[in-house]
Amino acid sequence: MIMTEKKELLGLDKKEIEALIAEIGEKPFRAKQLWQWIYYHGETDFDRMTSFSKDLREKLKAGFTITRPKIVAEQVSQDKTRKWLLEFADGQRVEMVYIPEEDRGAVCISTQVGCAVGCRFCHTGSQKLTRNLTAGEIVGQFMTARDAYGEWPSPTDETRLLSNIVVMGMGEPLHNFDNVAKAMNILTDGAGIAISRRRITLSTSGIAPRIVDMVNATGVRLAISLHAPTNEIRSQIMPINNKYPLEEVLEACKTYQQQDGSRYITFEYLMLNGINDSLENAQQLIELMRKYKINAKFNLIGFNPWPGCAFQPSSNNRIHAFAKVLNNAGFAAPIRVPRGQDILAACGQLKSKKEGSKA
Ligand code: SAH
Ligand code: SF4
Numbered sequence: 001m002i003m004t005e006k007k008e009l010l011g012l013d014k015k016e017i018e019a020l021i022a023e024i025g026e027k028p029f030r031a032k033q034l035w036q037w038i039y040y041h042g043e044t045d046f047d048r049m050t051s052f053s054k055d056l057r058e059k060l061k062a063g064f065t066i067t068r069p070k071i072v073a074e075q076v077s078q079d080k081t082r083k084w085l086l087e088f089a090d091g092q093r094v095e096m097v098y099i100p101e102e103d104r105g106a107v108c109i110s111t112q113v114g115c116a117v118g119c120r121f122c123h124t125g126s127q128k129l130t131r132n133l134t135a136g137e138i139v140g141q142f143m144t145a146r147d148a149y150g151e152w153p154s155p156t157d158e159t160r161l162l163s164n165i166v167v168m169g170m171g172e173p174l175h176n177f178d179n180v181a182k183a184m185n186i187l188t189d190g191a192g193i194a195i196s197r198r199r200i201t202l203s204t205s206g207i208a209p210r211i212v213d214m215v216n217a218t219g220v221r222l223a224i225s226l227h228a229p230t231n232e233i234r235s236q237i238m239p240i241n242n243k244y245p246l247e248e249v250l251e252a253c254k255t256y257q258q259q260d261g262s263r264y265i266t267f268e269y270l271m272l273n274g275i276n277d278s279l280e281n282a283q284q285l286i287e288l289m290r291k292y293k294i295n296a297k298f299n300l301i302g303f304n305p306w307p308g309c310a311f312q313p314s315s316n317n318r319i320h321a322f323a324k325v326l327n328n329a330g331f332a333a334p335i336r337v338p339r340g341q342d343i344l345a346a347c348g349q350l351k352s353k354k355e356g357s358k359a
Pocket of ligand 2: 204
């Protein structure tokens with residue numbers, strides 16, 4: 001076999017690793033071992049794969065690589081939120097954030113470079129779509145966070161610091177369906193990285209026809225970026241609503257809820273001053289959920305403004321009044337305190353700042 005370029009192993013699923021092991025003339029049980037080296041031990045150096053013969057290690061070294069994204073910049077906020085700017089082989093960059101809660105925390109990962117959805121309040125959306133990330137690049141982000149915290153081999157669920165994953169970085173995950181689904185299935189495999197499906201939350205702007213498919217393909221939890229109670233307001237801030245209006249998104253949510261069997265669906269709701277934050281809007285939201293018989297929980301998100309953006313964050317008073325209306329109607333509506341503000345740990349901001357300073 002003549003190889004011109006070494007093949008990247010990160011991002012291969014079990015079947016692909018099995019095929020590769022057969023291709024290089026090794027016995028099938030080696031596939032399981034290689035899987036564990038890559039995803040359970042987090043090993044990137046073939047020489048340290050001690051259960052392999054020298055001959056096999058040389059063979060792997062000659063034809064393959066296991067590459068992590070390169071860390072270009074790293075910042076730690078006063079509240080311990082940690083942020084990385086990561087670069088892939090072709091020079092494209094995304095950001096990743098670790099948000100610690102008391103004794104554990106969530107890593108926020110990206111699925112695309114840029115995003116084609118173009119939500120008006122989102123800095124990533126103002127950057128257009130450059131390309132999809134591969135499954136390896138998606139999984140590689142979380143593995144880089146594990147490298148930083150020394151969480152190899154995969155610790156048990158009870159002891160790990162990086163306990164949860166939120167797919168809420170750059171990009172619309174349902175626009176990169178196959179790679180995202182593959183990455184989710186690698187991240188949750190029990191013999192590897194072993195993050196429970198219930199500890200992964202994937203956020204979507206509401207690509208209605210793919211919502212149920214993603215639940216079926218991966219079993220991870222979904223959060224829906226709702227942000228408005230009417231089509232009129234939603235289309236104004238999220239042009240994607242013209243393609244997939246509220247009715248279609250909520251019908252899909254209803255099916256998802258029935259299939260998933262979870263107690264509630266999480267809706268993200270960005271609080272934009274004077275746009276979607278009136279008490280009437282809260283009431284409309286309640287009526288909408290009752291109409292579709294959806295068991296909903298709302299995360300009220302404080303808006304992180306960015307230079308050139310047309311929106312302002314709602315005042316704390318307004319957010320609390322909005323939450324109260326929802327609470328009184330029986331809906332949980334925790335207010336998400338923005339984290340890592342001193343390091344601009346919001347959607348798209350670190351990346352843009354670096355690129356701005358480069359220009
Ligand atoms: N594309 C997906 C996931 C990434 S965005 C989605 O839209 O759901 C993750 C969350 O951050 C979304 O709810 C998004 O609406 C929100 N968001 C975008 N820009 C923001 C900003 N400037 N301040 C606060 N939240 C923002
Ligand atoms: Fe894309 Fe999500 Fe930003 Fe909208 S909010 S532009 S879907 S990343």
